[in-house]
Structure formats: C-alpha cells, structure tokens
Amino acid sequence: MTPRSTWHPWAMLGPTLALLSVFFLLPIGVAAYESLFSWDMLTPPRYVGTANYAALAAHGELLRVALRTLGYSVLVVAGTMTLGLGLALLLDRPGRFFGFVRASVFSAYVVSWVAVALLWMWILDGNSGAVGGLTRWLGLGTVSLLGDPRWALPALAVVAVWKLTGYAMIVFLAGLQGVPRSLLEAAALDGAGPWARFRHVTMPLLAPTASFVATTSLVTSFQAFDVVRIMTQGGPARATELFVYAIYEQIFLNLSVGRASALTVVFFVLLLAVAGLQLRVWRARAGASR
Amino acid sequence: MRESKSRHAVILALACVAAVAWLLPYAWMVATSFKTLPEIVAHPGAPLPEHVDTGAYREVFATLPVARYMGITAFMAGTIAFAQIALALPAGYALAKLRFVGRGFAFGTVLACLLVPAQATFVPVFLLFAKAHVVNTMTALVLPFAASALGTFLVRQALVSVPDEMIEAARMDGAGELTIVYRVLAPMLKPTLVSLFLVSFVFHYNDYFWPLVMTTDDHVRTLPLGVALLREQGTGVRWHIVMAGNVVLSLPVLALFAMAQKHLVRAVSARS
Numbered sequence: 421m422t423p424r425s426t427w428h429p430w431a432m433l434g435p436t437l438a439l440l441s442v443f444f445l446l447p448i449g450v451a452a453y454e455s456l457f458s459w460d461m462l463t464p465p466r467y468v469g470t471a472n473y474a475a476l477a478a479h480g481e482l483l484r485v486a487l488r489t490l491g492y493s494v495l496v497v498a499g500t501m502t503l504g505l506g507l508a509l510l511l512d513r514p515g516r517f518f519g520f521v522r523a524s525v526f527s528a529y530v531v532s533w534v535a536v537a538l539l540w541m542w543i544l545d546g547n548s549g550a551v552g553g554l555t556r557w558l559g560l561g562t563v564s565l566l567g568d569p570r571w572a573l574p575a576l577a578v579v580a581v582w583k584l585t586g587y588a589m590i591v592f593l594a595g596l597q598g599v600p601r602s603l604l605e606a607a608a609l610d611g612a613g614p615w616a617r618f619r620h621v622t623m624p625l626l627a628p629t630a631s632f633v634a635t636t637s638l639v640t641s642f643q644a645f646d647v648v649r650i651m652t653q654g655g656p657a658r659a660t661e662l663f664v665y666a667i668y669e670q671i672f673l674n675l676s677v678g679r680a681s682a683l684t685v686v687f688f689v690l691l692l693a694v695a696g697l698q699l700r701v702w703r704a705r706a707g708a709s710r
Numbered sequence: 711m712r713e714s715k716s717r718h719a720v721i722l723a724l725a726c727v728a729a730v731a732w733l734l735p736y737a738w739m740v741a742t743s744f745k746t747l748p749e750i751v752a753h754p755g756a757p758l759p760e761h762v763d764t765g766a767y768r769e770v771f772a773t774l775p776v777a778r779y780m781g782i783t784a785f786m787a788g789t790i791a792f793a794q795i796a797l798a799l800p801a802g803y804a805l806a807k808l809r810f811v812g813r814g815f816a817f818g819t820v821l822a823c824l825l826v827p828a829q830a831t832f833v834p835v836f837l838l839f840a841k842a843h844v845v846n847t848m849t850a851l852v853l854p855f856a857a858s859a860l861g862t863f864l865v866r867q868a869l870v871s872v873p874d875e876m877i878e879a880a881r882m883d884g885a886g887e888l889t890i891v892y893r894v895l896a897p898m899l900k901p902t903l904v905s906l907f908l909v910s911f912v913f914h915y916n917d918y919f920w921p922l923v924m925t926t927d928d929h930v931r932t933l934p935l936g937v938a939l940l941r942e943q944g945t946g947v948r949w950h951i952v953m954a955g956n957v958v959l960s961l962p963v964l965a966l967f968a969m970a971q972k973h974l975v976r977a978v979s980a981r982s
Contacts, residue, residue, distance in 0.1 A: 421807050421874050428887055429810040432800035437819060439797075439857035444823040447834035454834065461840075510724055521725050523971060524732045530967045530974065532916035534934040535960045538941060539739050542949045549949075550738060553755030582732075587978060594979035643829045646918045650938055664829045668923070671833055680833045688830045695825045 448688055454681035461675055472682040482683075486690065489663040492577055493641040499581035500637050501630065504588025509618070511589070512596050522593070526586035533583070533646035540579045541566065541651050566652055569659040576647050576660055584640065588633045595629030596622070628704070635698040642694060663687050743767065743954040750950060766954035770940065773951075776958060779933040786851050786921075786932065787914040791907045794858040795865075798906070799899075801857075802865030803891050807877060817866075823859035832923050839924065850924040851932075855914065861906050868902045869895065905977035908970055912963060933959055 423429050455472055459465035476482040507525055511518045528536065546552045546564030555563040565575040599622050607617045645664040648654060654661035654669065661669070667687065671680035738757075742750070743766050745759040770776065804810075805817050831854075839850045872895065880890045896903065921932040937955040941947055967974060 421809060421877060423804075423808045423810055424881075424887060426810070429804040429808045429813070429816075432804040432808075432887070432891075433816050436797050436801040436857040436862055437816060439853070440819065440823045440859055443835060443854040444826040444831055444859070445819070447831035447838075448826065450834035450837070451830075454837070507728055510721060510728070513721075517722075518725060521729045521732075523967075524729050526971075526975065527964060527967055528732060529978075530912060531960050531963055532918065532934050534916070534918050534938050535739075535956045538938070538952055538956050539735055541941075542742065542953060543735060543738060545947075545949070548750055548754035550755060557755065582735075590975055590979050639827075643827050645829060649918075649922070650941075664919075667829075667833060671836070672923070677833070677837065684830055684833050688826070691827070691830060692825065 448685075451681040451684040451688070454677055455685050457678050459677040461677060465677075468678065472678045473686075476679060476682055476686075482686065484658075485661060485663055485666045486686075488573065488659075488661065489642060489644075492573055492580075492644065492662060493638055495574060495577035496580045496584065496641040496644075497634055497637045499577065500584045500588040501633055503581065503585045504633065505592050505626075505630070507585065507589045508592035508596060509622075512593055522589070525589055528583050529586035529590075531583075534650060536579065536583050537647050537650040540582070544575060567656055569657045572652055572656060572659045576644075576651060579647055579651070580641060580644065584637060588637065591633050592626065592629060595626050598629075599625045631701040631704070635694070635701050639691070639694055639698065642691065663690075739953045739956055739960075742950050743957050745950045747948055747950060766948075766950040767958075769948075769951045770954045770958060773940070774936045774955070776933070776936075779931060779936045780962075782848075782930055783915055783932040783934070786848065786930075787911045789848075789852050790855045790914045791910040793852070793856040794861045794910055795903055795906055797857050798861040798865040799896055800888070800891050801862045802869050803887075803895060805862070805866040806869035807872075807874070820859050820862050820866075824863065828854070828920055832920070836923060846925050846927055846929045848930050851921060851930060854920070858910065861910070864902060864906060865899065868899050872898060901973075901976075905973050908966070908973050909977045912966065912974070915963065 454465075456467060456469060457465040458468045458472070507522075511522045511525075541549075543550045544552075544565050546555075546562045546567065551565065552562060555561065565571045603621055604617055607621050612620065643664055644662050645668065648660050648662050648665040649668070652660040654665050663683070664687070667680050667683045670676045670683060741758055744762045744764070745756075746763050746765060749756070749760060749763075801820075805813065805820070835854060836845070839845050844850045876894070877890055880894045885894065916934060917932075918934045918938065921930075921935050925931055925935070937952075937959045940952050940955045
C-alpha cells in the first residue's frame, strides 16, 4: 500500500530502528574499536593495536575457552534433543495425565535460571545435598561434582539439559502434529512395526524440526552465563569458564576493557558462524516444507 | 492404532519416570525450605522436614526487601513488554503494509539484530551507560530492550496476512495511521500480542544477566539478583534459606505458567 505521506513509514520505524541500532548494531563497532586500546576504566586508554588479541591467543587460553564453550554446547544440544524427542514421542497422547507430565517438563524452561542453578547446586552439594547423601549411602564417600575439574562442566551441562529439554519437547510436539496420522496407519497396515514407522515415516518428516531445535539450542547454549556465574564462577581450575563468563571476568574482575572488547568481537564472529549455519538449515527447511 | 496392554503399561511407567525427574527437584526445593539448619546438618538426605518450620521464609523476608525487589522486577519486565509491543506495532505495520524506498534496508536491519544477543553487546553498552551516568537506574535495565527485533519481526509476519482492503476501508472512514495501527489492527492481532507480552515479561522477570551487569548497588536490584545473593552472603551456605528464596522467586512465574500455559506453549512452538 502507498503511505499517506512519505515520512510516515520512517516515523513509525524510527524508534525501533534507533533503539536497535544504538543497543545492538553500534555496540559491535564500539567493541571492535575499544579492542584496539588498553584501558582499565581508571587511567586514560592507550592505543595498542592488536596486542589484546595477541595476548588472549598467546597461551592458547582463547582457543581453550572457545573449545570448552563448544564442548558444553554439544553436550547440551545432544542431551536436550535426545530427551526432547523421546519425551515428545512418549507424551504425544491424549489425556490429562500426559498433559500434566508435558507441563511438568516444560515448567523448567519457564522458571528462572537463578532458581534452577541454585536448586541444582543444592542437589549436587557434596556435604549435605541429595547427591552427597546418596553417594555416602552407597559407600562412595563424599563426591563433589562441582568441585571436580573433570566433572564440573558435564554437571553444568546436565543442569542445562534439565532446564532446556522442555523447549525441545514442545517444538518436537509441534513438529509431530505435521506427521499425518493416515500415513502412519497406512504403514502399520503394510506391516511396519513401531520402530519401522518411526524410522521411515516420522523421522524423515521430523528432520527439519530437528535441525531447527539443534541450531537454536546451539546458539542458546553458546551464550550460557547464569549457570556458570551462580554455580562455579568459572572454576574449579577454569574448568567451567565459558565464553560469556570470560568476557564478564575481563571487564568486571580484571577491569580490562580492551581485552573484554576483543573477546566480545571474537564471540560475535563465532556467533555469526553459528548463525550462518542456522540460515542454511532454515533455507533447507523452507524448501522442504514447500 | 491400538496399543497393547503391556505396551501401554511401559509408556505409563516411562511417563511417570519423566514426571518424577522433573517434579522431584521442585519437591526437594520446597521440602528444604521448611527445614531448619540443625536438621539439614543432622539428616542431610531426609526427604521431608520433621515438622514444617517457616523460619527460612521469615529469614528471607528479613534479609531481603522482597516486596521492593519484586516491585522493581515486575515494573521492569512490564515496561519492557509493553514498550516492545507499542513500538513493534507501527514498525511491523510499516514493514508489512507500506511501500517505500528503503523498506528492504529497514527490514534487513531488524533481521540483523536478531543475530546479536545482549551477551555480545553488554561491554560497549555498559561503557556507554557509565559515561552517561545511568548505571544503577531503571533506564539501564529497560531502554536497551524497549524495541525488540523478534517482536517487530513476528508482528510484521502476522500483519502480512491482513487484507489491504481492511486498512483501505479504515482510511476511507477517516482513521489516522496511528488509529489504524492501535485501534484497528492491534485487536486483530490479540493472540500474537498476548503471547509476545507474556514471553517477554517472563524472560525479563527471570533475567539475571542484564540486571547483574548493569547494577552495582541496591538501587534497582531485581529479585533474581537478590535471591542469588542469599547464597553469596554470610558464612557457610544456609540452603534452607536459599531454597525459601527460590520458592519466593519461582512461585509467581509458575502460577503465571499454570494460568497461561497455552499462550506460552504456543508462543514457543510458533517460532519454529
């Protein structure tokens, strides 16, 4: 439609475009600029070129943080997708009871990360928590998962899986609505058992949904911060220092604006790479559903 | 397809396991919140408190200004959700219905912002706010989220399917553009807008990250920050108090979820 006057569209879009530019696009440029300086917010900034990036990369710390974040994300994505799909298949049934179980699983997605992180810290507590009590009862002694560098990160991933499985389940349930009942019945008449029906009818039709869940969960877990800040503060021995927490540490604990900005730029580039993947998947999906 | 009896029993059993896996942690949280510290130390794994003790809740309300924190949090989340819808409606209308030079560019800008999370912007935005002396104010909490790229996008998608004739008819009747947006189109989009409002409200009510990095004192502290602080302060962790704080924090969201489950579920599955 033709606007009544040429300035109308811009007046309507103005506030949105201005706010989005100032708070989402401009900051990326500012971060790139600040990353070239050494600045502690107290003394004047000093131009250092790419020294911040070099210092971050020097001892392999940057690579370790990136790989750790990726490892955590892979664990979370694999866990939420397996459980989410399993629960969707299991609970895609009429009746109040199944509705209640669906709501229970999804409720964890709605509750605050703070509540979930604190609750699981208490459950995993080695001294007087539920897991601590269980391991002592089994004669395994006091086990502190969050205090063990080997187990802390997988433990955080388990907590995230508990929180996010409801999301995957809901999206898979929506995807299952697109699997025609008649097709499953026809396959059953042809003698296909439950597994064959799942493998050859449900799974191919659900593939686009699965890739959607995978990419959105990957982006979400790549941005993980709350679990780390609340449950481990990046420890023990940096075992749970994920990307966003590393940025937070640089600016608020080390007061190093330059390093924090350099990390932000790298983080954004990695996110763009994931988003590129996402876009390809969505295109494929749009093509498939047409 | 009828399921055999044994198969149905297996399905029921698995569903029960799922229910336990997701409900038992909540039960543990509530049970702990009614215990006393000596009891937790003496019988760590006891499933139920010996007798219901509300001391932990009294302690939470004594150490935290719960009502003030909850008020700040609800005001912040409500303002953000309201502003996002108020701004997304005209912006979505312009993108969906008006033809003008630069529309592709404007839409592209909105889509690009979908790719940028707050975790990638907080360093520069914090520096900006520090320079403007708005750290520790409601402005720092609300302004960055007053416009939502996702909200704008979803409103635009919903408006594309509204026939042009409706808008033309409203124009013939002498309605101004803002009247069309807020009085004619908004009521038609009610389900979308309700979902948007709820999802945004719940997200920002729960949010820990942004209030954490944008506040350094108690002035506009939100409830999630206050509850997280329960664990950090004092010597030793008094888990019954932390769990009582957790119950206080989660109860409003779970109540809202119970009332508006359909909206929240639809909002999440509609994005796929």
